[in-house]
Amino acid sequence: MPWTELRITTDSTHAEALSDALFALGALSVSIEDAAAGTQDEQPIFGEPGEPVDQMWAHSVVVAHLDEDMDPALTAAAAANAAGIGVPRYETVTVQEQDWVRLTQAQFEPIRISQRLWITPTWHTAPDPDAINIVLDPGLAFGTGSHPTTRLCLQWLDAHLHRDERVLDYGCGSGILAIAASKLGAGATHGVDIDPQAMLASRQNAEQNGVGIGFFLPDAAPAGEYDVVIANILTNPLKALAPMLAGRVRPGGRIALSGILAEQETEIRAHYAQWFSLADSAQEEGWICLWGTRHG
Numbered sequence: 001m002p003w004t005e006l007r008i009t010t011d012s013t014h015a016e017a018l019s020d021a022l023f024a025l026g027a028l029s030v031s032i033e034d035a036a037a038g039t040q041d042e043q044p045i046f047g048e049p050g051e052p053v054d055q056m057w058a059h060s061v062v063v064a065h066l067d068e069d070m071d072p073a074l075t076a077a078a079a080a081n082a083a084g085i086g087v088p089r090y091e092t093v094t095v096q097e098q099d100w101v102r103l104t105q106a107q108f109e110p111i112r113i114s115q116r117l118w119i120t121p122t123w124h125t126a127p128d129p130d131a132i133n134i135v136l137d138p139g140l141a142f143g144t145g146s147h148p149t150t151r152l153c154l155q156w157l158d159a160h161l162h163r164d165e166r167v168l169d170y171g172c173g174s175g176i177l178a179i180a181a182s183k184l185g186a187g188a189t190h191g192v193d194i195d196p197q198a199m200l201a202s203r204q205n206a207e208q209n210g211v212g213i214g215f216f217l218p219d220a221a222p223a224g225e226y227d228v229v230i231a232n233i234l235t236n237p238l239k240a241l242a243p244m245l246a247g248r249v250r251p252g253g254r255i256a257l258s259g260i261l262a263e264q265e266t267e268i269r270a271h272y273a274q275w276f277s278l279a280d281s282a283q284e285e286g287w288i289c290l291w292g293t294r295h296g
């Protein structure tokens, strides 16, 4: 059964109120998009994990999917009335029914990380059965391999991890880095995250990959030092966590940090310099991973 997509053009002041009103009126789903998406004026808006995004696009489109018995013109007028504005500019699009599961799955193809490391969704046959294959589906936690920071960290692990080294994956999300470390031959491997959902996803993914890894919320994490600590978070949390992370790396051990934009590299280097010689970095799509050794 096809349904109607109602697209209301508005500004940053009224987008939220229109979105709330459309939900209240019974829309099946509502989202707010950048009206300039796909053009040169597209404006990326990023947020730190756990912190609300307080920015909104100056020109937004509120997109609502309507049930067949909802009239688009009446719904747009009622939403505008509830938001305290005149009837806005809108258009409607008919969305044909699709096989959403297949459509979603088609967006997640196997990802080659390095010569010998792949991430393969469960519904795919591994392109290289002899490779190290991390079997992972998109889920509720960050870390499918589609983001450059995850790939940079995986490439770092592939190139730098030594057999039997103890690894701590701080901010483990889906558990992807800890799982990769384990499959690459790490010794005891632990993952930590503040998000309980990440615990569930990580444990499930580790089981699916047949690796034994301990995943913990921060307060429950076992004490002790590791040979390698890897943390793909974001610059602000990485700065706040620096003394704690430094305390988790044995003297002479290594740290790899990502979730850092290229222009934030100097800031992070300066912040970590009292504990680490951060020698090298790699970059992809404006994001970097940098790594180094804990002072003795």
Ligand SMILES: C[S@@+](CC[C@H](N)C(=O)[O-])C[C@H]1O[C@@H](n2cnc3c(N)ncnc32)[C@H](O)[C@@H]1O
Pocket: 049, 050, 141, 142, 143, 144, 145, 149, 150, 153, 169, 170, 171, 172, 173, 174, 175, 176, 177, 192, 193, 194, 195, 198, 218, 232, 233, 237, 241, 259
């Ligand atoms: C960018 S994701 C990285 C996920 C995965 N490690 C990867 O590389 O794809 C960052 C993760 O850090 C977690 N996180 C953010 N702040 C944290 C904190 N203070 N302590 C522990 N985890 C944190 C988030 O919940 C999120 O799962």
